[in-house]
Amino acid sequence: MADAVVIGANGFIGSHLVDGLARAGHRVRAFDRFSTRTPTFRSPEVQVLQGEFLSRADLEHAVTGQQYVFHFLSTTTPATAEADPTLDIRTNVAQTVELLDSCVAAGVEHLYFASTGGAIYGDQGLAEYSESDRALPVSPYAIGKLTIEHFLHYYRATHGLRSTVLRVSNPFGTRQKPHSKQGLIPIVLRQIALGRPVVRFGDGSMVRDYVYVEDLVQMVLRIAEGETHHDLYNLGSGVGYSVNQVFDSIRRVTGQEFEIVERPVPPTFVDRVILNTDRFRSEFGAQPLTSLDDGIRLTYDEIRGQIDV
Incomplete structure (x- = not known):
C-alpha cells in the first residue's frame, strides 16, 4: 500500500477518490482549502491537511x-476560464508547475493528473x-489542461518525474455542487427540485460522454494500482448521450416535466465528444x-435531501 495525497480532496471527484484510495488500504492525505469546513469524504482514517493551492509552501508540505x-x-x-483566460494561466497552469517542482524536490514517485476529455480534442467531427x-x-x-500535459512531459524528460494523464469525460454524481456553473445533470436536477425552468444551450442535440463518479474512481484506482503501458488514458463510459436524451432520463427518474429556456450555444462548446x-x-x-x-x-436523491437545494 502507498502513501498518497489527493490535491483537491474536498472537491467533487477528489472526495470520492479519497474514499476509494482509503477503502483500497492506502494511507491517504487529503489536501484542500476545506472552505466548506466539513470534509465531504467519508473515510475517518484520512489525514486532513488544510492549505492553499496557490501557496508553494503549502504544496511542499502536502507532497512531502x-x-x-x-x-x-x-x-x-x-x-470562469473563458471569462478571464489569464486567471487560468496565472493559477492553474503556473501553480501546477510549482506543484511539479515540489514533487521533484520531495522525491514523489508518480503524479496522476485529471485533465479533460470533454473539450481537449476540440470539434473535429469524429x-x-x-x-x-x-x-x-x-x-x-481545455487549453490550460493541455498546457499542463506538456509540462508533465517536460518534467518527465528533465527530472524523471513519472506521470499519467487522465482525460476524463463528463463525470456526474453525488457531491457535485448543483449551484455551480459546471455539470449539466446536477444543475438541471437542482432546478427541478426548486421548481424552476431549465436552461438548454441550443436545440439539445449536443452529445457528451457521461460517466458516474464512482465508476470513474474505480478506473483511476485500476490505473494507479496496475501496470501501465502508456502515460495517457481516456476515461469515460464510451457512450454518447445528447442533452435531450439526458433530459428524457431525468424525466423518467424524477417523474417531472419542466420548462426549458433555450440559449445560444457558446462558440467554444464542442458539438459532439x-x-x-x-x-x-x-x-x-x-x-x-x-x-x-x-x-x-x-444524484437526485442527494440533491433533494439537501436543506438548501
Whole structure:
C-alpha cells in the first residue's frame, strides 16, 4: 500500500477518490482549502491537511513523504476560464508547475493528473476520440489542461518525474455542487427540485460522454494500482448521450416535466465528444458501469435531501 495525497480532496471527484484510495488500504492525505469546513469524504482514517493551492509552501508540505500525488484540483471552471483566460494561466497552469517542482524536490514517485476529455480534442467531427487523435482545444479551460500535459512531459524528460494523464469525460454524481456553473445533470436536477425552468444551450442535440463518479474512481484506482503501458488514458463510459436524451432520463427518474429556456450555444462548446476507451479496457479489462438512469437517481436523491437545494 502507498502513501498518497489527493490535491483537491474536498472537491467533487477528489472526495470520492479519497474514499476509494482509503477503502483500497492506502494511507491517504487529503489536501484542500476545506472552505466548506466539513470534509465531504467519508473515510475517518484520512489525514486532513488544510492549505492553499496557490501557496508553494503549502504544496511542499502536502507532497512531502508521499509516493503518489493525485492532482484533481482546478481553480477555474470552463465558464470562469473563458471569462478571464489569464486567471487560468496565472493559477492553474503556473501553480501546477510549482506543484511539479515540489514533487521533484520531495522525491514523489508518480503524479496522476485529471485533465479533460470533454473539450481537449476540440470539434473535429469524429465519431469518437482516442488518445492518438490530435488535441485541438478552443476553450481556455481545455487549453490550460493541455498546457499542463506538456509540462508533465517536460518534467518527465528533465527530472524523471513519472506521470499519467487522465482525460476524463463528463463525470456526474453525488457531491457535485448543483449551484455551480459546471455539470449539466446536477444543475438541471437542482432546478427541478426548486421548481424552476431549465436552461438548454441550443436545440439539445449536443452529445457528451457521461460517466458516474464512482465508476470513474474505480478506473483511476485500476490505473494507479496496475501496470501501465502508456502515460495517457481516456476515461469515460464510451457512450454518447445528447442533452435531450439526458433530459428524457431525468424525466423518467424524477417523474417531472419542466420548462426549458433555450440559449445560444457558446462558440467554444464542442458539438459532439465521445471518448474511445479501448486503451484502458485493453490493459485493465472492462468494468460494469452505472446506467445513466441509476446515476441520475442517486444524484437526485442527494440533491433533494439537501436543506438548501
